[in-house]
Structure formats: structure tokens, C-alpha cells
Amino acid sequence: MRNVWEADTTLELEAAKPVELTLDHCIKCNICVTVCPVSAVTDLFPGPKYEAPQAGRFRQNKQPTPDYSVDYCSGCRACNLACPTGVKIAEINARARNDIVEEDKQSGRNKLRNNLVARPELLGKFGQPVAPLANFLLHGGIGRFFADKLLGIAPKAPLPVFSREKFSGWLKKRSAPANATRKIVYFRGCSTEYFEPRVGKAAVQVLEANGFEVLVPEQNCCGLPLLSNGEFDAARGYHESNIKKLIDYVKQGYVIVGTSTSCTLTLKEEAPELLDYFTEDARLLAANTFDLNEFLTMLLDAGELKTDGLRPIPLRLAYHQPCQFKAHRIGRPSVEIMDLIPELEIVESEATCCGVAGTYGYKSEKYQVAMDVGRPLFEFIHEVNGPVNVCDSETCRWQITAATGQASVHPIELLSAAYGYPPEGELAKVLLPLS
Amino acid sequence: MSNNNDVLVVGAGLAGLTAVWQLAAQQKKVRLVSKGWGATHWHSGCIDVLGYYPIDEGQPVESPGVTLAKLIADQPEHPYALVGVAGVETALTAFQTLCAEAGYPLHGSLDKNWLLPSAVGTFRPTCLAPETMIAGDLRRDDPMLIVGIKQLVDFYPNIVAENLVKQGVEAAHLMLDLPKLAQRNFNTPISIGSIMAQADFRKDLVQQIKPKLGKAKRVGLPAILGRQPSLAIKEDLEKQLGVPVFEIPGLPPSLPGMRLHAILLQAIERAGGRVYHGLEGVGIENEGGRVTAVLTEAASRPKAHRFERYVVATGGILGGGIVTNHHGEARELVFDLPVTLPESRLDWFEQDFMDPKGHPVYRAGLTVNAQFQPVNGGSQPVYENVYAAGITLSHSEVIRERSFEGVALSTGFAVGNLLAQ
Numbered sequence: 001m002r003n004v005w006e007a008d009t010t011l012e013l014e015a016a017k018p019v020e021l022t023l024d025h026c027i028k029c030n031i032c033v034t035v036c037p038v039s040a041v042t043d044l045f046p047g048p049k050y051e052a053p054q055a056g057r058f059r060q061n062k063q064p065t066p067d068y069s070v071d072y073c074s075g076c077r078a079c080n081l082a083c084p085t086g087v088k089i090a091e092i093n094a095r096a097r098n099d100i101v102e103e104d105k106q107s108g109r110n111k112l113r114n115n116l117v118a119r120p121e122l123l124g125k126f127g128q129p130v131a132p133l134a135n136f137l138l139h140g141g142i143g144r145f146f147a148d149k150l151l152g153i154a155p156k157a158p159l160p161v162f163s164r165e166k167f168s169g170w171l172k173k174r175s176a177p178a179n180a181t182r183k184i185v186y187f188r189g190c191s192t193e194y195f196e197p198r199v200g201k202a203a204v205q206v207l208e209a210n211g212f213e214v215l216v217p218e219q220n221c222c223g224l225p226l227l228s229n230g231e232f233d234a235a236r237g238y239h240e241s242n243i244k245k246l247i248d249y250v251k252q253g254y255v256i257v258g259t260s261t262s263c264t265l266t267l268k269e270e271a272p273e274l275l276d277y278f279t280e281d282a283r284l285l286a287a288n289t290f291d292l293n294e295f296l297t298m299l300l301d302a303g304e305l306k307t308d309g310l311r312p313i314p315l316r317l318a319y320h321q322p323c324q325f326k327a328h329r330i331g332r333p334s335v336e337i338m339d340l341i342p343e344l345e346i347v348e349s350e351a352t353c354c355g356v357a358g359t360y361g362y363k364s365e366k367y368q369v370a371m372d373v374g375r376p377l378f379e380f381i382h383e384v385n386g387p388v389n390v391c392d393s394e395t396c397r398w399q400i401t402a403a404t405g406q407a408s409v410h411p412i413e414l415l416s417a418a419y420g421y422p423p424e425g426e427l428a429k430v431l432l433p434l435s
Numbered sequence: 436m437s438n439n440n441d442v443l444v445v446g447a448g449l450a451g452l453t454a455v456w457q458l459a460a461q462q463k464k465v466r467l468v469s470k471g472w473g474a475t476h477w478h479s480g481c482i483d484v485l486g487y488y489p490i491d492e493g494q495p496v497e498s499p500g501v502t503l504a505k506l507i508a509d510q511p512e513h514p515y516a517l518v519g520v521a522g523v524e525t526a527l528t529a530f531q532t533l534c535a536e537a538g539y540p541l542h543g544s545l546d547k548n549w550l551l552p553s554a555v556g557t558f559r560p561t562c563l564a565p566e567t568m569i570a571g572d573l574r575r576d577d578p579m580l581i582v583g584i585k586q587l588v589d590f591y592p593n594i595v596a597e598n599l600v601k602q603g604v605e606a607a608h609l610m611l612d613l614p615k616l617a618q619r620n621f622n623t624p625i626s627i628g629s630i631m632a633q634a635d636f637r638k639d640l641v642q643q644i645k646p647k648l649g650k651a652k653r654v655g656l657p658a659i660l661g662r663q664p665s666l667a668i669k670e671d672l673e674k675q676l677g678v679p680v681f682e683i684p685g686l687p688p689s690l691p692g693m694r695l696h697a698i699l700l701q702a703i704e705r706a707g708g709r710v711y712h713g714l715e716g717v718g719i720e721n722e723g724g725r726v727t728a729v730l731t732e733a734a735s736r737p738k739a740h741r742f743e744r745y746v747v748a749t750g751g752i753l754g755g756g757i758v759t760n761h762h763g764e765a766r767e768l769v770f771d772l773p774v775t776l777p778e779s780r781l782d783w784f785e786q787d788f789m790d791p792k793g794h795p796v797y798r799a800g801l802t803v804n805a806q807f808q809p810v811n812g813g814s815q816p817v818y819e820n821v822y823a824a825g826i827t828l829s830h831s832e833v834i835r836e837r838s839f840e841g842v843a844l845s846t847g848f849a850v851g852n853l854l855a856q
Contacts, residue, residue, distance in 0.1 A: 031472050
């Protein structure tokens with residue numbers, strides 16, 4: 001039998017299910033309306049049922065868009081998960097947004113802004129090498145004033161901080177562990193490379209502790225920010241390039257793991273589905289891509305995860321599962337993994353969404369909506385009142401921290417610390433006094 | 436995940452949630468997976484146990500307890516026969532205790548059905564009703580004022596009141612125009628339910644109703660008294676109005692149904708059970724007469740859930756647990772269990788659409804043995820570790836009998852307790 005860390009290259013590849021046709025499954029039961037966090041706080045978005053299965057009927061055959069309110073869908077997918085009949089609401093809305101972009105109906109300012117925020121890789125490549133200057137421009141009062149006025153980026157938008165060191169720079173300085181018995185590919189995502197290398201370091205450490213040699217091939221942005229800003233053609237370019245750069249590893253039998261739940265979801269499903277991109281290579285890549293914690297639970301089930309000698313972490317921490325992780329539809333693997341750490345108490349958030357939804361909450365016209373959507377989560381974080389909180393997705397972490405003033409870490413940072421690796425950043429400040 | 440996973444329940448209606456609640460409360464390692472949310476967001480928030488029997492006589496059941504015994508004697512294959520009257524009573528009492536502890540009591544018992552107004556002004560027999568509805572009791576003769584809100588388009592107070600009057604109930608009606616709601620273009624019970632939590636909005640509402648009370652001694656509203664399982668909004672309105680207030684459940688989304696859903700979810704999570712929605716059951720793995728995994732649809736590949744035992748609570752044809760096609764085939768969707776239904780599609784229906792006897796297809800479902808295990812003729816289970824609960828069971832007509840929540844709750848409760856042993 002195949003080991004869980006070996007890629008499945010003999011898949012029976014299923015045909016794609018058509019996105020738009022699912023609107024015929026809608027029975028108008030309104031359950032989506034009960035879970036939509038956006039329509040709950042603003043009239044600018046009339047709700048999932050209205051936008052997708054109803055307005056969707058008027059959007060077929062490349063007819064002009066009947067309604068621009070669909071741009072206020074944050075793409076969180078809470079509706080998809082609640083729908084009892086399987087309407088692909090968020091995907092229908094994403095495609096409708098793409099139609100608006102293709103019709104070129106956005107204002108020039110929003111178009112420029114969306115083009116920018118949808119390209120974290122480009123921003124990272126230019127900004128990271130001059131991190132102190134870039135951070136000054138991005139986070140200083142003057143920079144933000146002009147960003148708001150000229151670009152429509154909200155003055156308080158939770159933008160990331162460029163890291164002084166790139167993840168790939170750190171990786172180059174290390175040599176592969178001598179005792180590795182198996183290989184795995186790590187999809188780092190833009191945020192690990194340019195903003196939060198500590199997450200990638202923790203991932204590499206955990207995988208190495210489990211006997212893996214971690215390969216980090218050249219790779220591009222997964223394209224999700226482009227997909228959620230309606231730039232499908234550009235997203236297709238990125239996805240094509242990622243397939244080229246990664247598919248040979250899959251064919252050699254290696255699986256791909258990632259710490260950014262939105263990147264892995266894009267490789268698994270978002271890109272192929274939204275772009276109708278179902279080549280054999282695209283499907284092979286999708287079928288062999290895993291969220292890192294999802295993969296660790298599989299190792300755990302197979303009895304192959306290192307669980308002995310874990311150091312206790314005597315903390316009570318709030319955990320919020322990002323929408324983009326819920327959308328993998330695999331339960332809550334991170335909680336299963338964090339449960340292994342002695343003395344760590346995880347309090348799970350039942351809030352729907354932090355509001356930021358990738359780049360949605362950066363935009364001046366949507367910033368307040370995003371903050372209102374996130375309010376129940378922020379209240380929960382304050383209530384638990386830990387020294388840090390835990391969340392799998394980078395933009396959600398930045399949003400939570402900006403809104404609550406509390407640092408936010410990735411679950412893998414906790415496991416890495418429990419394995420005995422020195423924590424970094426805010427987690428170091430919390431854990432070092434305890435040890 | 437493979438270490439000691441006791442029970443996986445498929446389906447998040449009242450039956451599935453109740454089974455998981457019972458299992459989790461008895462320290463079993465349980466998980467519930469469902470395609471989405473469902474029946475709990477649609478139903479009235481009352482527990483109908485038996486409203487009409489015999490159905491074609493069209494008379495509301497006075498005492499569900501007494502009539503239930505007769506139904507069980509007449510129909511030994513009915514799901515209620517598997518549970519027994521005592522089993523139904525145990526489930527109802529446990530659920531009432533749970534709701535009372537959550538600060539949202541359900542009133543009533545098997546002794547007597549309530550008669551409450553429906554959203555079209557008919558008499559609605561139900562066994563347990565939340566405290567937010569019982570002032571609508573139609574056996575009382577104090578006059579009522581039915582109040583609608585112009586901005587909530589799914590509730591028509593004139594229809595409710597006029598139909599009640601025709602049946603001898605003293606009822607007047609009033610339609611309010613609330614400017615504060617006009618600020619929003621799209622009002623649903625969800626948006627109004629949340630604005631009802633604001634004291635100044637309630638004050639506006641009361642100020643519009645009070646001068647129009649006339650001789651009314653109670654006020655009926657659409658079911659908008661808050662999303663949370665709480666009596667706070669109702670009690671505040673009553674204090675300000677000086678008369679009892681009651682809700683009339685209407686079109687989905689149903690806040691009273693969602694309150695019961697919230698109470699069950701909380702109880703499950705508190706006891707360490709897990710509920711994952713958005714995970715549609717699509718198949719199984721099996722070996723030697725046992726199911727070894729349920730597969731759910733997920734991004735890019737199915738996810739396997741490996742448990743000792745499995746409960747199917749995915750509902751019937753209406754709920755989506757069973758699908759039929761025009762070739763006359765019927766199939767249970769996750770485990771591919773055999774469905775009890777007349778062989779020929781021609782025999783699924785009577786000649787008349789409105790036949791008072793109903794149509795045989797209404798009784799379609801899974802046939803189970805005394806241990807709630809689906810069987811294929813006889814009493815031998817199809818799989819030794821698969822059980823069924825709720826509306827997916829055959830031999831009942833839950834909508835026409837008005838037994839929907841009673842069948843779901845009592846069979847879910849029974850299966851949960853059976854598997855907790």
C-alpha cells in the first residue's frame with residue numbers, strides 16, 4: 001500500500017462539476033442568508049441567495065452584468081458550507097466579479113488598487129529588499145494618507161510588514177538533514193517568503209523532525225488574490241507556471257504541503273474550478289496538495305508522526321479556523337494536531353469570518369464592512385484574552401492583530417516549539433519566560 | 436483520528452443532532468458531518484409529535500400520548516413503534532430539560548396538544564411549543580391582535596386574522612410601517628431578529644402597537660423575537676405592552692428552529708462532540724459486512740472518516756437523503772442502502788393529486804430492525820455497524836401526520852442511547 005507521504009499518480013481523474021449549473025439546485029430556503037456575515041452587517045450586499053442563484057440567471061452568455069453589488073461578496077464561502085443543496089454560491093459570485101472586471105466597469109482608482117493588492121509576489125519582490133523603507137511607506141502616516149486618497153486602500157487596513165530576511169535566504173544557509181528518510185515539497189506562499197518567514201521555518205523544522213527532507217522548488221504566487229479580484233487571465237498565468245514548476249515533483253512521488261490555507265485551497269480547487277482548468281497535470285497537482293496540518297493528521301493516523309517528548313505549552317489560546325481552511329471541507333485538522341501538545345488548551349472560535357477575506361478588508365469602501373463582519377471574532381479573542389491567538393491564514397492573522405492588538409501565530413509554530421525548536425517573534429516573547 | 440473514534444453521524448437535522456448530543460453527553464467520541472444546515476432552519480421551532488390521526492379524518496389529535504399508543508398498535512412498522520410511547524416521552528423530557536437549562540423552555544407534554552395559529556390562520560396542533568409561542572393558544576378566548584411589519588414581506592396579518600375570525604377566534608390585525616427598517620432594502624427574519632435586540636427599536640415597535648391594541652388582550656407577531664434562544668425580547672415587549680406576546684412561525688429562515696439548532700450545537704460542543712457542516716457524504720468503504728469509512732466530498736479528493744459505527748440521518752426524499760429518478764429507482768445516497776418503496780413507479784402515486792389517503796411514495800424510506808439497523812428484507816442488517824434515525828426511516832408520513840420533529844427527536848435520541856451503551 002502507498003504511504004501517506006507518497007503522491008498518488010494513478011488517480012481516476014473525475015470530471016469537473018459545472019459551477020453555474022448548480023444554481024438550479026437552489027430551493028430558495030434562505031439558509032445561506034442565515035450564515036452570510038456580510039449581508040448581516042450591510043445592505044450593500046443583498047445576500048448570497050439574491051446574488052448567486054437569483055441574479056446569476058441574468059448573467060449567463062456573457063450578457064452585461066445586471067448588478068454590481070456582487071463585488072461586495074467577500075468570498076468567505078460560509079454560504080457554500082451551509083447550503084443543503086450544493087449551490088456553488090461563492091464561485092458563481094467570483095465568476096460574476098470576473099465579468100465585471102472584463103467589462104472594465106471599475107473606476108480607474110479601484111482598478112489600479114485591485115491590480116496592486118492582487119499581486120503580493122510582485123510587491124514582495126520590490127518591497128522586501130528595501131524592507132525598512134517599504135515598511136515606512138506602507139505603515140507611516142503619510143504613506144497611508146496617500147494610499148487612501150490615491151489608491152483607495154483604507155488608512156487602517158491590516159497590511160503586512162516586510163521581513164528583513166527572506167524565507168528562501170534562511171533556507172539557503174541550511175543543509176539538508178543527514179537522517180532524512182523521505183522527501184516532501186513545501187509550498188511556502190508569498191507571505192512566508194516576504195512577510196513571515198518564521199511560519200516556513202517552523203514548518204521545515206516540524207517536517208525535518210519527522211524524517212523529511214523538505215524541498216522548496218521555485219514557485220509563484222498561487223494566484224488567489226487575482227482570482228478574488230476578478231483577474232482570471234492573470235491568475236491563469238500564475239497557475240500554469242506553478243504547475244510547470246511543481247508537477248515533476250508530484251510525478252516523482254512527492255506530495256506538496258503548504259502552511260497558507262488559501263494557497264493550498266487554490267492549488268487544490270479554486271484555480272482549476274474557477275478557471276475551468278482541468279488538465280491532467282492540474283488535477284494531479286490538486287489531488288496531491290495538502291494543508292500541512294491536514295498532512296500531519298494523516299501521518300498521525302498512520303502512526304508516523306513524532307508525538308513523544310513534546311514539551312508542554314501551559315497556555316490557554318483562542319483558535320480561529322479561517323474561512324479558506326473551512327472551505328477545504330476536511331474538519332479542523334489543526335486542532336487535532338494542537339491537541340497533542342501537553343498542557344495547551346485551545347478555545348475554538350465559532351465566529352464565521354474575521355472580515356478581511358484576503359484583500360477585501362484592505363479596500364477603503366469595504367474596510368468598515370470587514371471590521372463589522374469580524375466584530376464577533378474580535379470580541380471572542382478579547383474574551384479568551386490569551387497572550388497570543390492562533391490562526392492558520394496570514395491575512396486573517398494580520399486582521400485579528402490589527403483589530404485586537406493581540407499577536408496571532410500559525411498552529412505549526414506551536415508544534416515546532418513543542419518539538420523543542422526556539423520560537424520566534426511574539427511566540428518567543430510568550431514562551432521564553434515560561435521555559 | 437483512528438484511535439477510538441466511536442460514532443460518525445451523517446446529517447445535521449434534528450435526528451442527527453439529537454443522536455450526537457446523546458452520544459457526546461455519554462462521553463463517546465463522536466463526529467457529525469453534513470452537507471449543510473437543513474431542517475432545523477426550516478421548521479416551526481415546535482415539536483410536533485402527532486397532529487392528525489387517522490390522517491384522513493382531518494381532526495387534530497387531542498392527546499398525542501393516547502393516540503400514539505393507538506398508532507403504534509395499528510402500524511407496528513411505524514418509527515414510533517420502534518421507540519414506544521415511553522421512549523418518546525423520555526426523549527421529549529430530556530429535550531425540554533436541555534432547552535430549559537439554556538433559558539428557552541419548551542412547554543407541553545404528551546397529555547395534550549397545543550392548538551396554535553399558523554401563518555395562514557389555521558389551527559396548528561403541536562406537542563411542545565417554546566415559551567415565545569404559547570400565548571397564541573387558541574383554546575383561550577381572549578381577543579388577539581395580529582401584527583405584521585410592512586418591511587417583512589413574508590407575513591400577512593390580515594390573512595391570519597381573517598381566517599381565525601372565520602373559525603370563531605376573536606382576532607384583529609395591524610400592519611406596521613417601521614421607518615427604521617426602511618433603512619435596509621432587504622429585511623428577513625434574520626435582519627429584523629437582530630435589530631429586535633436593540634431597546635430603542637422595541638420601544639418604537641411598542642409605541643406603534645399600543646394605541647391600536649383596542650380590546651386585544653394578546654399580541655401575535657411573526658417569529659422575529661431574536662435569534663438567540665432567550666426570552667429577553669419577549670419579556671421586554673410584554674412589560675411595555677402590558678399584554679402577552681406570541682410568535683407565529685412562518686417561511687424560512689425560521690428563527691425558532693434556529694434557536695433549537697443553537698441549543699443542540701452548544702450542548703454537543705460542550706460535551707466534546709464535533710459538528711462539521713459543508714462535508715457531504717458521498718460514499719463508503721466496506722469490508723466483510725462492516726463499513727470501514729464514510730467518504731465526504733472535499734476540495735480535490737474525498738475525505739475518509741473512520742469510525743466504529745455509523746448513523747445515517749440524512750432525511751428522506753424531501754431532505755435529500757434519498758433520491759429517486761424517473762426510471763423508478765430510489766437510492767439512499769451515502770451508504771446505498773435499500774429503500775422501501777413500491778417496485779413500480781406507477782404505484783408510487785394514487786390517481787388523485789389531493790387523495791386524502793396520501794401517496795405511497797410519502798412512506799418511502801429505510802426499513803430497519805429493532806436495533807435501528809437498515810435491513811434488506813428480513814431482520815439481518817445490511818451492514819453490522821450502520822444505524823438509521825429520523826425522517827429517512829420508512830413507514831411514516833411525517834408531514835401529513837404532523838409528526839416530523841417527534842419522529843426525528845425520538846428516533847435520534849433512541850439511536851444515540853443505543854450506541855452509547
